[in-house]
Amino acid sequence: MNLFSTTFTSLENALQYASLRQKVISNNIANADTPNYKAQDVSFKNVLQDSVDSIKTYRTDPRHFDFSTDTAGASIVTEPNVTYNNNGNSVDVDTEMANLASNQIYYESLIELEKGKLSSLLNVVKGGQ
Known part of the structure; x- marks a missing residue:
């Protein structure tokens, strides 16, 4: 028996x-002047696939999609043939700063969702008081 719903696992x-992603973006910004450094990003496809894999599905018809596949966790990807600066560096500081702000908003919204779920559980434990 699972004490919490799969929502907590998905939020985690x-x-x-x-x-x-915050660490990778910060690393990109820190290496903005490093010669031949290639900007990195986190592959969202693997994270999405992990979430889809955690969904319990039952095929009642052979024509239904099968969601069970094996994937690794989130992976860091590098675009090797991209260069923005004369020194071979591929970090665009403006893009990285925009990504950093966007990721921060995403993280804070996830924290608010988690707080809401925990608040609901606390309300249930207290008996609605």
């Missing part, structure tokens, strides 16, 4: 993705 995975 999303928070881990946002945290990893």
Whole structure:
């Protein structure tokens, strides 16, 4: 028996993705002047696939889609043939700062969702008082 719904697991995975992406973006900004450094990003496709894999599905007809596939966790990807600066660096600081702000808003919204779910559970435990 699962004490909490799968929502908590999904929120936890999303928070881990946002945290990893924050680290990668910060690393890109820190290496903006490093010669031949290639900007990195976190592959969202793997995170989405992990969330889809956690959904319990039952095929009642052979024509239904099968959602069970094996994937690894979030992965960091690098575009090797992209260069924005003369020194071979592919970091665009303006883009990275925009990504950082967007990721921060995403992270904070996930925290608010988590707080709301925990508040609902607390309300149930207290008996609605």
